[in-house]
Amino acid sequence: MRQIVLHMGISLDGFIEGPNREIDWHLVDDELHQHMNDTLGAMGAFLHGRVVYELMADFWPTADADPDAPEIIREFAAIWREKPKYVYSRTLQEAGWNSTIVRDVVPEEVAALKAEPGGDLVLGGADLAAAFLRHDLIDEFRTYIHPVLIGRGKPLFRETEFWVRPLRLVETRTFGNGVVLLRHERAREGV
Structure with a gap:
């Protein structure tokens, strides 16, 4: 089953972005970009919130x-354009480039999507992640820590009323630009 x-x-x-949605502080060099191309190219589909999709x-x-x-940019452009995308939005009326608009995070629909053949499903966006967390739907967390302090902005994880544990560290990697x-x-019971 897909994850x-x-x-x-x-x-x-x-923080995932600055107070005015800045992301120019991300340290993406050729090594990290190629890693992203390789990793995301193997995924089965993108799960985006509206903001991430529009970006x-x-x-x-x-x-x-x-x-x-x-070439690295051209490669990822083809990956993003061709990969199926599920855009979670209550306001977006249309989405192109192999995209399907989904209005709400419904656990049964997500389970059906996970049961389809293909690569894992990559989830992006803090608000969408919070909705998936509320339903206990995230199987793996891949965080790329950039060696910068931006002081304020949008946090990846907001305060919640639940805990997600236990988590098992399965990989660390330090890139040449300092990103880790x-x-x-997830360490699920019986698994």
């Missing part, structure tokens, strides 16, 4: 049209 994998870049102080849709559909674009991957899996 739901939360995949997010965060600052050392826990991605503003750049990736035509990023490979620039003849001067690096922490990969945790």
Whole structure:
């Protein structure tokens, strides 16, 4: 069965974006970008919230049209454009590039999606992650810790009334630019 994998870049102080939605502090060099291409290219589908979808849709559909674009950029543009996307939004009326709009996180629908053949499902966005957490639907957490402090912005995890435990650290990786991957899996009972 496919897994739901939360995949997010965060600052050392826990933010996914600055107070004005800035993400220009992300330290993405060729090594990290190639890792992302390899990792995300193997996934079966993207699960986006509206904000993440719109951010991605503003750049990736035509990023490979620039003849001067690096190969790494062209490669990810094709991955994003061709990969199935499920966009969770109550307001978005249409979405292109192999996207399906989903209005609510319904555990039975997510279970059916997980039961389909193919690679794991990559989840992006703090608000969508919170909704998936409320339903205990996240199987793996991949956080890419960027060695910067931005002081304020949108945190990856907000205060909740529940705990997610235990988690098992299954991988760490330090990239040449100082970004550190922490990969945790859920340690579910009976597994």
